[in-house]
Amino acid sequence: MKTKFIFVTGGVVSSIGKGLAAASLGALLEARGLRVTLQKLDPYINVDPGTMSPFQHGEVFVTDDGAETDLDLGHYERYTNARLSRKSNFTTGQVYFSVIEKERRGDYLGGTVQVIPHITDEIKSKIIDNAKGADIAIVEVGGTVGDIESLPFLEAIRQFRADRGAGNVLYLHVTLVPYIKTAGELKSKPTQHSVKELQEIGIQPDILLCRSEQELPRELRAKIALFCNVAEKSVIPSADAEHIYAVPLALHREGLDEEVVDKLNIWAKAPDLGPWQEVVAKLRNPAHGEVRIGIVGKYVNLADSYKSLNEALVHGGIANDCRVTLFLIDAEKIELEGVGPLEEFDAILVPGGFGERGSEGKIKAIEFARTRNIPFFGICLGMQMAVVEYARNVCGLTDACSSEFKPDSAHPVIHLMEEQKSVSRKGGTMRLGAYPCTLLKGSFAQKAYGSLDISERHRHRYEFNNGYRDLLTGKGLLLSGINREGDLVEIVEVPGHPWFLGCQFHPEFKSKPLNPHPLFRAFVAAALENKGKSVKSEV
Numbered sequence: 001m002k003t004k005f006i007f008v009t010g011g012v013v014s015s016i017g018k019g020l021a022a023a024s025l026g027a028l029l030e031a032r033g034l035r036v037t038l039q040k041l042d043p044y045i046n047v048d049p050g051t052m053s054p055f056q057h058g059e060v061f062v063t064d065d066g067a068e069t070d071l072d073l074g075h076y077e078r079y080t081n082a083r084l085s086r087k088s089n090f091t092t093g094q095v096y097f098s099v100i101e102k103e104r105r106g107d108y109l110g111g112t113v114q115v116i117p118h119i120t121d122e123i124k125s126k127i128i129d130n131a132k133g134a135d136i137a138i139v140e141v142g143g144t145v146g147d148i149e150s151l152p153f154l155e156a157i158r159q160f161r162a163d164r165g166a167g168n169v170l171y172l173h174v175t176l177v178p179y180i181k182t183a184g185e186l187k188s189k190p191t192q193h194s195v196k197e198l199q200e201i202g203i204q205p206d207i208l209l210c211r212s213e214q215e216l217p218r219e220l221r222a223k224i225a226l227f228c229n230v231a232e233k234s235v236i237p238s239a240d241a242e243h244i245y246a247v248p249l250a251l252h253r254e255g256l257d258e259e260v261v262d263k264l265n266i267w268a269k270a271p272d273l274g275p276w277q278e279v280v281a282k283l284r285n286p287a288h289g290e291v292r293i294g295i296v297g298k299y300v301n302l303a304d305s306y307k308s309l310n311e312a313l314v315h316g317g318i319a320n321d322c323r324v325t326l327f328l329i330d331a332e333k334i335e336l337e338g339v340g341p342l343e344e345f346d347a348i349l350v351p352g353g354f355g356e357r358g359s360e361g362k363i364k365a366i367e368f369a370r371t372r373n374i375p376f377f378g379i380c381l382g383m384q385m386a387v388v389e390y391a392r393n394v395c396g397l398t399d400a401c402s403s404e405f406k407p408d409s410a411h412p413v414i415h416l417m418e419e420q421k422s423v424s425r426k427g428g429t430m431r432l433g434a435y436p437c438t439l440l441k442g443s444f445a446q447k448a449y450g451s452l453d454i455s456e457r458h459r460h461r462y463e464f465n466n467g468y469r470d471l472l473t474g475k476g477l478l479l480s481g482i483n484r485e486g487d488l489v490e491i492v493e494v495p496g497h498p499w500f501l502g503c504q505f506h507p508e509f510k511s512k513p514l515n516p517h518p519l520f521r522a523f524v525a526a527a528l529e530n531k532g533k534s535v536k537s538e539v
């Protein structure tokens with residue numbers, strides 16, 4: 001089948017769930033047996049989001065091939081089986097970068113280089129390149145229709161229909177239908193305006209996805225259809241769902257995937273949504289109650305900065321048929337006020353992060369988990385802090401530290417490796433993307449994965465210092481995962497503890513609701529077990 005393209009744009013306001021809509025549509029089309037790929041086009045000028053603050057932008061999502069990308073790609077991978085790569089996300093900055101490079105090389109043979117056709121051609125070629133091998137390419141245009149910066153993207157996707165033929169290209173516009181309290185009504189005017197804006201650019205949307213807090217009444221659906229020049233059945237209501245994983249089912253009920261395959265003339269089987277129904281049923285009515293997990297971190301003010309992590313923990317709950325409730329604890333508060341607030345949790349997690357702020361609080365939290373037999377999961381910086389804690393409190397190296405925080409530490413148990421030291425530039429010096437790792441038989445890790453060879457994604461600069469291996473293992477620390485090629489320690493564990501594991505990689509990037517990550521499954525299982533114990537001891 002020749003690849004067909006679905007372009008997803010957004011209107012009225014940002015943050016109405018365009019990424020989730022694109023991902024959910026991908027899930028529905030996959031459930032119909034189609035091969036799907038997804039892509040996000042970002043209108044900002046940064047060449048990649050790797051250097052952007054998580055305060056502004058939420059999490060940096062990492063692909064297998066080591067691209068630091070927009071967090072929407074996380075949604076895409078969680079909802080579908082699409083294997084995303086650095087081609088799956090590009091920014092205005094990257095487009096201009098390649099066009100300017102070509103101009104400098106003389107590729108344009110002295111011609112005048114312009115937004116149309118040079119920038120738009122570059123955009124189109126990046127879209128086509130990513131779509132190879134897929135039945136359907138879903139392409140989300142970031143930002144909101146009407147923004148100056150997204151105009152070249154919209155022009156490029158407008159040209160697609162002429163280039164590829166009407167039956168091969170579909171425009172899906174996601175808008176907001178706000179509820180106005182004083183009028184007691186949902187209002188369609190903003191949708192009309194944003195569609196008008198698209199039409200002015202030359203794009204007539206085929207399907208409108210109308211986000212609203214409440215059910216969209218039939219008459220309003222008819223009115224939107226009339227004013228926006230689409231069929232009534234192409235106006236798909238999307239009221240707020242009880243859970244993000246209920247969105248594919250809700251959109252299916254409203255007829256979204258039916259309308260898409262119809263309009264693109266695709267013969268596809270009815271979707272098998274059994275696995276999604278099972279996920280939603282468990283989220284709604286978990287058989288084993290709730291576990292409470294404390295996440296001791298730094299970016300506690302912005303939920304999006306730990307997006308994949310939060311989702312992976314929810315998936316761990318799905319795997320154990322329990323509800324996982326997360327509590328974000330400010331590491332600096334633990335540093336100043338002590339570990340008291342941690343008493344109420346069934347398990348503790350220290351996530352990834354950069355910079356010294358809060359690190360002593362994290363170390364205190366880890367000591368608390370280790371000595372009180374509370375299940376502990378340390379990810380990346382969390383693993384590094386677990387090594388520091390062990391070196392200080394078990395091996396007696398009281399001034400052990402990571403050289404990220406103390407470059408002249410007497411015991412840099414976490415450090416930069418020799419070959420990294422010469423690299424001083426900040427951008428692009430990290431270990432990024434997928435690396436293989438070999439597990440030790442009988443370890444927590446190997447039991448969780450059920451295999452000896454794994455591959456996980458990295459995003460960090462510092463490493464476990466092999467000079468301290470003998471000392472740390474002599475005092476009982478288990479190095480249960482090793483990257484053989486670089487002889488790098490990837491996983492540490494405390495044997496004899498109910499569950500204490502730190503990993504240098506970011507397992508959360510590979511967890512999905514339909515396929516929860518083994519480490520999160522095992523961690524939540526340990527939390528559930530621990531909860532059982534404390535309930536018993538209270539009786």
Ligand code: GLN
Pocket residue numbers: 351352353354355379380381382404459460461462463
């Ligand atoms: N700051 C640490 C490093 O660069 C950990 C990074 C992380 O947690 N992602 O190695």
